[in-house]
Amino acid sequence: MRKTGTTLLLFIILATVALAQGPHRFQPGFNLFSKQQDVQLGQEAAAQVRKQMTVIHDPVLTNYVNQVGKRLASAPEARQSGFPFTFEVVADPSINAFALPGGPMFINTGLLKAVDSEAQLAGVMGHEMSHVILRHGTNQATKAKMIELPAVLAGQVAGGSMMGKLAQAGIGLGANSVLLKFSRSAESQADLTGSHIMAESGYNPMEMARFFEKLSAQGGGRTIQFMSDHPNPGNRERAIEQEAASLPHRNYGFQTGEFPRMKQAVAGIHEPPPRKAQQ
Template identity: 35%
Template sequence: MKPGLLFIATMLSLLTACQESPSGRSQLALLPDSMMDELGQEAFAEMKRQQPVETSPAVNAYVQCVAGHVIDAAVRVYPPESMPESWEVVVFDDPQPNAFALPGGKIGVHTGMLRLAQTPDQLAAVIGHEVAHVLADHGNERMTQQLGIQSVLYVVGFFSEGEGQRLLMEALGIGSQLGIALPFSRAHEREADLLGLNIMASAGFEPQQSVNLWRNMAAAAGGQPLEFLSTHPAHETRIERLQEEMEVALKLYQAATPASCAG
């Protein structure tokens, strides 16, 4: 086969290869996990160079405690191959209420989020949701969806490292200005809500507090665009869906050892 035809055939085979997310949803995610992990680690290192890091031992111990319980539960609930081998958790001194998780086992929580997530259970809902985005490979999937053939070209080395980091950050919902969150798709948000709810409950955090968290978010956001104008689900819709899944989450919570992290 001629080189050009071989290249096209390879691209088509990649584009038709599908996988399943942890919830069983079919997805197309073309970039190798090792590449996503490397980009996540590089992006996180750049964040730590650019943003001030919270130095309070009490605040760091609190966030590390909650994150540790959530990560341990995620390892128990989902196959080991879905999880990074280790995780790094950093609290950034930033008033923006934001949190994120990157491929390669990196979690960032802004001090501003700690004012909205008022209890350990609510913080667990935030971190569980963000870890779920990584478990479900949403960044990889969104890069594939948004960039199409460009993402495949990146796989074979046509994009520079800097360009790859920029595309990764956009795909993971982090804007060019650090701390500015861009929305995942509604399907990704719904899946992260469900997976995160089960993770936090399995970690021993009270799942009903996820609803209280989003009520806090709604109050802080004030007016929000109509749902059909936004890729994020409306707060009311998100709360309704969480409540629909609460019976299963409560059973997981009742079977778990209660988590204890002083806020």
């Protein structure tokens, strides 16, 4: 009983502080890439991903992630970004998902197997979508290659492969690419913006916090990749809870109704062993 009272008191304190501060709003940082170049880069990189990973064409899984994804993409932050979001499932046991500049998103079967609810999946997808909206990948590439990029991007206007020209500047699509490895500040922004997208889509943003808390407690090999790609900015769960409390009251509980079918379908997928990470 005392524990319940303490938890309730903590939530009230967090809600009071959050309401006083209001929701956080972020804008994309300095970027030498145009939004059109983000889209071209993402499309070229997505074509590489499809060659390197096994895309799952199961209609139940494909339709499901697209239902959830399109629901999230209709939220104001996503819609106003103008990016053409796409959603695909790949056979990989790691609990992970990633989004490329301009909108292509890939969701691992390992993530679909790990989530306990549709809202938890929406939390991860909203987080990834926020990286695209805030243009974190090309912002980090800009900061990492400030000297080389102007000439590379100027040459790209004449046509040709964006990925090919970026490779000349040392920017690739490997596991340690600046396009996919984000700072703790970027992770924090994606957490909070993702919570807004969830709420606006009818999903309880507290489920994002619960899923991250579950991964932190679970540990183990399958979650190492997620935590490596998405470093904890510090007090992640509490920050999301506080942000959720600052948002306007909404009726959460939206569901596609297809979550049980998705879980049944993904349970039958046997993933290949994880591939050796590229640099």
